Amino acid sequence: MFKNAVFGQYYSTDSLIHQLDPRTKIIGSIVLFISFFMYNDYRGYIFITIVLYTVIRVTEIPLKYILSCVRFVLMLIIVTMFFNLFFRKGEVIFTYKYIVFTKEGIYAAFLSGGRLLNLVIGASLLTLTTMPTGITSGLECLFSPLAKVGVPVGAMAMMISIVLRFIPILFDEFHNIIKAQTVRGGDYESKNVIKRLKSLLPAMLPLFVSAFRKSNELAVAMESKGYQLKSMRSKMKPLYYLKEDYVAFFCIVFYFVIVICL
Amino acid sequence: MSIKIIDLCYRHNDQRDFFALKNINIRIDDGELVGLIGHTGSGKSTLLDNIIRIKKPTSGEILINDLNIHEKGFKVDRLRQEVGILFQHSEHQLFAETVYDDIAFGVRNKKMLDEKQKKAMVYEILELLDLDKSILGKSPFELSGGEMRLAAIAGVLIMKPKVLLLDEPTVGLDPAARKRILNIILQLNKKQNITILLVSHNMEEIAEVTSRVIVMDKGNIILNGKPEYVFSHIETLEKSNLRAPQAAYVIYLLRQRGINVRSDVITMSDAKREIISTFFKEGG
Amino acid sequence: MSSKEERNTNEQLKKMTALAMMSAIAFLVVAVIRIPVILFLKYEPKDVIIMLGGFIFGPTSAFVISLVSSVVEMITVSETGILGCIMNIISSCSFACTAAFIYKRKKNLVSAISGMTIGYVFMVICMLAWNYLITPIYMGYPREAVAELLIPVFLPFNLVKGALNIGITMLLYKPIIITLRRLNLIPKRDTAKPEMISKKVIIGAILLLIVAAIALLILSK
Numbered sequence: 001m002f003k004n005a006v007f008g009q010y011y012s013t014d015s016l017i018h019q020l021d022p023r024t025k026i027i028g029s030i031v032l033f034i035s036f037f038m039y040n041d042y043r044g045y046i047f048i049t050i051v052l053y054t055v056i057r058v059t060e061i062p063l064k065y066i067l068s069c070v071r072f073v074l075m076l077i078i079v080t081m082f083f084n085l086f087f088r089k090g091e092v093i094f095t096y097k098y099i100v101f102t103k104e105g106i107y108a109a110f111l112s113g114g115r116l117l118n119l120v121i122g123a124s125l126l127t128l129t130t131m132p133t134g135i136t137s138g139l140e141c142l143f144s145p146l147a148k149v150g151v152p153v154g155a156m157a158m159m160i161s162i163v164l165r166f167i168p169i170l171f172d173e174f175h176n177i178i179k180a181q182t183v184r185g186g187d188y189e190s191k192n193v194i195k196r197l198k199s200l201l202p203a204m205l206p207l208f209v210s211a212f213r214k215s216n217e218l219a220v221a222m223e224s225k226g227y228q229l230k231s232m233r234s235k236m237k238p239l240y241y242l243k244e245d246y247v248a249f250f251c252i253v254f255y256f257v258i259v260i261c262l
Numbered sequence: 263m264s265i266k267i268i269d270l271c272y273r274h275n276d277q278r279d280f281f282a283l284k285n286i287n288i289r290i291d292d293g294e295l296v297g298l299i300g301h302t303g304s305g306k307s308t309l310l311d312n313i314i315r316i317k318k319p320t321s322g323e324i325l326i327n328d329l330n331i332h333e334k335g336f337k338v339d340r341l342r343q344e345v346g347i348l349f350q351h352s353e354h355q356l357f358a359e360t361v362y363d364d365i366a367f368g369v370r371n372k373k374m375l376d377e378k379q380k381k382a383m384v385y386e387i388l389e390l391l392d393l394d395k396s397i398l399g400k401s402p403f404e405l406s407g408g409e410m411r412l413a414a415i416a417g418v419l420i421m422k423p424k425v426l427l428l429d430e431p432t433v434g435l436d437p438a439a440r441k442r443i444l445n446i447i448l449q450l451n452k453k454q455n456i457t458i459l460l461v462s463h464n465m466e467e468i469a470e471v472t473s474r475v476i477v478m479d480k481g482n483i484i485l486n487g488k489p490e491y492v493f494s495h496i497e498t499l500e501k502s503n504l505r506a507p508q509a510a511y512v513i514y515l516l517r518q519r520g521i522n523v524r525s526d527v528i529t530m531s532d533a534k535r536e537i538i539s540t541f542f543k544e545g546g
Numbered sequence: 547m548s549s550k551e552e553r554n555t556n557e558q559l560k561k562m563t564a565l566a567m568m569s570a571i572a573f574l575v576v577a578v579i580r581i582p583v584i585l586f587l588k589y590e591p592k593d594v595i596i597m598l599g600g601f602i603f604g605p606t607s608a609f610v611i612s613l614v615s616s617v618v619e620m621i622t623v624s625e626t627g628i629l630g631c632i633m634n635i636i637s638s639c640s641f642a643c644t645a646a647f648i649y650k651r652k653k654n655l656v657s658a659i660s661g662m663t664i665g666y667v668f669m670v671i672c673m674l675a676w677n678y679l680i681t682p683i684y685m686g687y688p689r690e691a692v693a694e695l696l697i698p699v700f701l702p703f704n705l706v707k708g709a710l711n712i713g714i715t716m717l718l719y720k721p722i723i724i725t726l727r728r729l730n731l732i733p734k735r736d737t738a739k740p741e742m743i744s745k746k747v748i749i750g751a752i753l754l755l756i757v758a759a760i761a762l763l764i765l766s767k
Binding site for chain 1: 556559562564565566567568569570571573574578610613615617618620621622623624627628713714717718721722725726729731732750
């Protein structure tokens, strides 16, 4: 049930962007993110919006799906627009009782609302086009120079992989535990918060016991296969750049330059 | 306490076309001990979840004692008390500080009972399960695997259910513990008249204790009848990734070779008796 | 490898998988338990899990759990991207790491409660500061508007969140740790040395964060 959400918003297509190296996409994501803070007027906004939607078309992911992923943040967007609408001072257009609508307010509301929407969609692009395991690989590669300063990059990447691997398992188990306690009188649905809190321990304790058992077994299994914390590990699917990646890098740099100039 | 399932269809929330349960029609009468078998993914656990109202049917009805459990006004607490369920690896649900606390968890909210009465109820269950009172003070995590499972069973029995749904109650136990639990199941059914639905992958167990067997395959019921009847359909069972009890295979192979043994034999002890008597009849 | 080193690797490996498991539980808990408090702000008991990890394994471990679970959230269901991830980490760490640090000095009930209270106050301050300084840049609305919201909305939310965190942690800590110790699932003493991340790196990371925040502030002017 939850297994779909765990692998996040990844939507599989054969698009060019999906095939890019994760590192390229991560860097592209970061550049996109930074660029969002670099414009303040409508010219920059239009340019970025065009670029964003072009990229979306290239990924071949249906817009409906993308919008459904960000619907939780919709509330935030509405609040933002609300703020700009009613709290900006400036040239008054009309008043309704005590509420003042200003030209700057309306302008800023749409600008910030649209920008937030772009921001959220831009942030999701990475997770929409790259599997979590791919992103982990990419991050591990990109951060590997930090290993020389003592940051345990390999171990962290390993931990992230373990988490990704075990979330569905723990989720099923948690679900079963809650079922078992529910039929014994545990209350997980009531509006009464106190009742729900009382039922927390019967749900959490077995989960912890089971999780720690698994982690111990995992440690033994890893050790018996020769896993060393500090050694260099080879990969089954090593990351390497294709010519599409170089093209993509060029586009990214080009885009960034334009944004700076605008 | 009877259970009637009428045209039950169930589909998970996030799946549009795949039905985990398709047109299930089952009737379990008061006092029966029914076995439920099926390959992994056939829908057994989903069916149980529907009966105890943890999942809601997409269509169809579930009647317990002829009352629709999804009708307005139906008391879910009563359902939880009268229909007990033991999930797979039930020992994983133990959490309390002492075994006593864990067993009494099901009745801790009952205001009508005082401590003395609760204690008496716990002692009663211990006697039923043939457990020593010394177990009560220990932490559930100090117990052996078999004891933990018995403690979990006790935790369900204390609510005095009239129906018990058991999802693989003997899986993962050593033969002695398995035998013990099977005996308890028989006792609960025969002496306390508790209606039991037993889900298991162990065909010998099913052949041993049940009076009726239901076979599920990919969300459908493909066989429903007496164990002798169901287990004689060896090909059908094997097509569904199941098998018949070992005794049934022996009988089947003997009959294939032309030896005239009765075909409705499914337990080892019956098979032994039947083979010996046929052997002597045929003149050794 | 000498047997002492072997034992060490074993302990370190066990610690790593344990922290990974706790991060998984933290992620899980966010997905399963969400209680709306005010407006769109919802409470999830993730900080309780990180807190428990901090009490069991120490303040650095709390940081690690927080980092790993936030990163996993970001790469699977990121709604707010990297800034949201960082805010998550700061929120959890300001609470859990301070408390775990104080608890580490003296492991008794008093220091646990006082540690959590101090962490609680610190977290509220950090969150208010973050929401005042960074969020407006992110969202693009004026600081004055946020200031109006700060007291009536953000403050009570963080107060309630912190209080719930402390309460639930107190409820869960003792039974869980007694059971885990009894089952030998966690080391009786923290014998895994050296620490996974050296203190220098953490200080470096915090400095980096502060520099980045200042840069962001300047950029937005």
